Amino acid sequence: MNHDERQFEELVKKVNLDDKPDYRHREKLQQQLLAAFAGHQWQQERQSQIGIWRTIMQSRITKFAAVAAVLAIAGIVSVQLVTGTKAYAQVVEMIKKARTVVFTQVTQDNQGNGETIKTDFAYKEPGYLRTSTVDGYVCVADFTTGKMISIVPQLGYTLADLNSLQKRGSSGPLDSIEAMKNLPEKADEKLGAREIDGIECDGYKVTQGDLTTNVWIDAKTGDLVQVEQKYASAPGMNKIIKNIKFDVELDETLFSLTPPAGLKAHNNVELKSDGSGETEETFVNWLRWWAGANVDETFPPVVIGPQIAKITTEMGRQGKLKGESWNNADPQLMFQALLFTSKLPKDSNWRYAGNGVKINTPNTPIFWYKPAGSEKYRVIYADLTVQELTADQLPK
Amino acid sequence: MMANPLQTGLNRKLDVSELSGFEFDPDLMTQAKSDPGVFTRLYLRHYDAVFGYCVHRLFDRHAAEDVTSQVFLSMVQGFEKFEGGERQFRNWLYRIATNAVNEHLRKTTRRNTILAWIRQQPSENAGDCPPADELQYNHVIVKKVMLTLKPKEQAIVTMRFFENLKTEEIAEVFGISAATARSQLSRALAKLRKHISSARINGQEEKI
Numbered sequence: 001m002n003h004d005e006r007q008f009e010e011l012v013k014k015v016n017l018d019d020k021p022d023y024r025h026r027e028k029l030q031q032q033l034l035a036a037f038a039g040h041q042w043q044q045e046r047q048s049q050i051g052i053w054r055t056i057m058q059s060r061i062t063k064f065a066a067v068a069a070v071l072a073i074a075g076i077v078s079v080q081l082v083t084g085t086k087a088y089a090q091v092v093e094m095i096k097k098a099r100t101v102v103f104t105q106v107t108q109d110n111q112g113n114g115e116t117i118k119t120d121f122a123y124k125e126p127g128y129l130r131t132s133t134v135d136g137y138v139c140v141a142d143f144t145t146g147k148m149i150s151i152v153p154q155l156g157y158t159l160a161d162l163n164s165l166q167k168r169g170s171s172g173p174l175d176s177i178e179a180m181k182n183l184p185e186k187a188d189e190k191l192g193a194r195e196i197d198g199i200e201c202d203g204y205k206v207t208q209g210d211l212t213t214n215v216w217i218d219a220k221t222g223d224l225v226q227v228e229q230k231y232a233s234a235p236g237m238n239k240i241i242k243n244i245k246f247d248v249e250l251d252e253t254l255f256s257l258t259p260p261a262g263l264k265a266h267n268n269v270e271l272k273s274d275g276s277g278e279t280e281e282t283f284v285n286w287l288r289w290w291a292g293a294n295v296d297e298t299f300p301p302v303v304i305g306p307q308i309a310k311i312t313t314e315m316g317r318q319g320k321l322k323g324e325s326w327n328n329a330d331p332q333l334m335f336q337a338l339l340f341t342s343k344l345p346k347d348s349n350w351r352y353a354g355n356g357v358k359i360n361t362p363n364t365p366i367f368w369y370k371p372a373g374s375e376k377y378r379v380i381y382a383d384l385t386v387q388e389l390t391a392d393q394l395p396k
Numbered sequence: 397m398m399a400n401p402l403q404t405g406l407n408r409k410l411d412v413s414e415l416s417g418f419e420f421d422p423d424l425m426t427q428a429k430s431d432p433g434v435f436t437r438l439y440l441r442h443y444d445a446v447f448g449y450c451v452h453r454l455f456d457r458h459a460a461e462d463v464t465s466q467v468f469l470s471m472v473q474g475f476e477k478f479e480g481g482e483r484q485f486r487n488w489l490y491r492i493a494t495n496a497v498n499e500h501l502r503k504t505t506r507r508n509t510i511l512a513w514i515r516q517q518p519s520e521n522a523g524d525c526p527p528a529d530e531l532q533y534n535h536v537i538v539k540k541v542m543l544t545l546k547p548k549e550q551a552i553v554t555m556r557f558f559e560n561l562k563t564e565e566i567a568e569v570f571g572i573s574a575a576t577a578r579s580q581l582s583r584a585l586a587k588l589r590k591h592i593s594s595a596r597i598n599g600q601e602e603k604i
Contacts, residue, residue, distance in 0.1 A: 004585035005557075011592065012557045014534040019451045021444050025461045029468060030439060036472040037435055136432070 024253055031260060034136035035153035094224070098246035100124045106240040128255040140255055149257045156264040159257070193219065197242075201225050277336040278343060284384050286337030287366070291359035293325035299354030299366055299382070303341050344369050349377075353395065357382050365395050420482040429476065439468060442486060445559065446493050452558035453497045453550060455539045463500050467493045487569045490555065494569075498547045541591040549584035556581060 095101075102122045122130045127143030136153030148160040191203025191214060201216040214228040227241040259265065283303075290300045294315065301311050315321050344350045347370070354366035364382040368389070371378060376388040424441075427434040446467050451460035470492050478488065542550055548570075555561040555569065567577040 002582075002585075004582070004589050007592070008553075008585060008588055009557055011534055011538060015538050016535050017451070017455065018457050019448060019460075021447045022457075022461070025464070026440070026443050026447075029443070029465050030436060032465065033439055033468055033472055034432055034436065036469060037432055037475075 024251060028253075028260075031136060031138065032262070035151075035260075035263070037136075094246055100248055100250050101244065101246050102248055102250070103241050103244040106242070107238075122250055122254060124250050124255060130254055140257060142255060142257060147257050149259065151260065151263065157259045159259070159265070187215065191216075196226050199225055277332070278339040279336075280340065280378065280380075280386070282333065283337045283340040283367075284380060284386070286333050287354070287380070288359070288384055289325075289330075289333065293322050293329070294320050295322060296320065296358065298356055298358050301355045303338065303352045303354070303367070308338070345372055348372070354382070359384070368394060420486075422481060424482050425478075425480070425485060438482070438485070441482075442489055443468075445486065446489050449490060449493050449554060449559055450497055452554045454500065455535075455542075459500065463493070463496045466496045466500075470496070483568075487565075490569045494547075494551045497551075501547070537592060541588050544591050545584055545587060549580060549587070552577065552581050553584050553588070 100123065102120070105119050105121060107119070118133065120132050129141045129143065130138065132138045136151070138151040139148065141148040149157055150160065151157045187204035187206050189205045191205050194201050194203055194216065196216055200219045202219050204215045204217070206213045206215065212230045214226075214230075215224065216226040216228075217223065218225050224244050224246075225242070227244070229239040229241075287299055291297050300308065302308050312321075341350065341352070350367070350369035352367050357364055357366055359382060361382040365379050366382050368377045368379040370376070370391075376390055377394055379387050379389050379394070381387070421441075424434060424438055428438045429435075443464070447460060447464045450463045450467070451457050454460050454463065467489060471489060478485065480488070542553065545553065551570075552566055555566045556563065561569075563577045563581060564574045566581075567574040570577070572580075
């Protein structure tokens with residue numbers, strides 16, 4: 001290094017420049033990039049499937065995106081998070097006191113095909129929730145005002161007013177957080193040691209009705225590492241909650257309802273629910289509508305969770321949705337139908353088996369659940385008739 | 397250490413160790429073209445470098461953030477056709493960033509504004525002391541002298557002294573020989589030496 005270089009290097013060392021990267025910008029740009037990336041991939045896919053694509057106009061996809069956003073809203077409202085010795089008691093205490101919580105939820109669809117959906121959650125008191133997927137689907141809900149925004153990457157966003165839900169104190173993610181905070185102080189049994197993601201953990205098991213919760217705690221630090229939920233009556237309907245952190249600093253911008261720059265607004269939707277519409281009949285009507293609105297005449301792949309938004313968008317892109325039907329889609333019907341399943345009590349042991357089943361397929365149960373206070377199950381068949389069966393008569 | 401779950405949409409903080417002793421990942425590029433998760437990882441591995449380069453060229457973090465956004469959004473547009481490893485990817489990002497910074501300076505006339513402002517500093521400060529904070533004072537000097545260089549020279553000096561790239565690496569970025577890069581760097585430094593001396597003399601005069 002010569003004299004000039006040394007001299008300038010010394011000077012540069014003495015420069016006071018605010019050059020530290022701001023994670024908020026990095027995060028915001030990450031969202032934009034993922035949206036752009038998804039759009040680019042979509043274009044590539046579209047070019048390779050041009051034959052199929054000709055049947056679907058761009059404007060229709062936009063409509064699907066709007067519908068998907070509504071479904072995502074229903075999905076976020078339907079999020080179920082119920083988790084549930086000394087280390088265990090301390091973790092429970094930490095959950096109860098937490099002002100913020102972040103975690104990743106890996107959901108296995110209750111259709112037995114082993115597929116999983118990974119969603120990141122961030123919750124901040126008194127009522128802010130954000131969910132996001134790695135490919136850019138984002139929902140932000142402010143339950144203090146009942147406002148919500150749902151963002152479908154590349155395609156746009158939808159704003160929703162959830163005030164009517166808020167007023168009547170419906171169940172949803174906030175109740176789920178509360179349920180997490182209401183974990184029993186003592187576990188039912190110890191599960192022994194297990195290594196999770198390179199961490200030696202001690203396990204504890206809690207059984208609450210149909211639901212069995214395994215809680216895994218770092219043996220050295222006492223930190224909560226993983227929560228697993230399994231439903232006895234629905235073997236495929238498992239959830240793994242990991243990367244859990246309490247009281248991390250969450251910037252307010254993460255819960256901003258301001259739409260990202262450059263994205264188009266879909267129709268603003270005012271989703272309302274006074275409880276009367278979330279019925280089995282509404283659910284059946286929605287199943288009928290869905291089967292009539294896709295080219296295969298099959299029932300929806302899933303009936304709960306944010307993943308339905310993503311699936312719907314993909315189906316639209318693949319030309320599997322009938323454009324005319326979707327242009328006239330009733331967001332309120334979808335919303336209430338999904339609320340019906342999401343608000344079923346946990347001991348209802350509900351199960352969905354309609355993925356890929358064509359409407360009117362004979363003798364094929366697609367959904368069953370046990371209404372509150374009932375000894376029998378209500379079973380919906382592919383011809384959309386309903387029968388009452390005892391537990392031992394249910395499909396295996 | 398548990399990974400931050402907020403990989404999308406949240407304040408995932410980059411693990412500093414991921415960048416220190418930076419090693420290029422040979423498998424990253426292929427996977428990143430089809431996997432949004434890997435694509436995100438690639439972005440996070442290079443964000444700080446691109447932002448650093450932009451802010452050291454522009455001396456304004458807000459402008460640097462805007463240009464950084466442009467750089468990565470431009471990258472997405474051409475990513476499918478990009479061929480090469482992660483090292484070539486970084487060089488490509490630097491080229492995009494150099495063009496974006498130059499374009500920013502040209503279009504917004506910010507450079508002229510800054511230069512005009514800097515030119516006014518001595519007269520505005522006449523009779524006053526130069527900035528009491530030496531670090532701030534050096535900041536002003538470096539900004540002043542850097543902006544007197546041609547854009548290409550600014551880019552080379554920034555990469556060498558702020559981003560700590562070797563001249564061979566700088567040569568790779570611009571597709572020139574290492575000898576040419578060294579030669580251009582030397583010329584730029586000679587100009588800088590002259591301007592720094594001049595700026596310091598002015599500073600001393602102001603003190604007197």
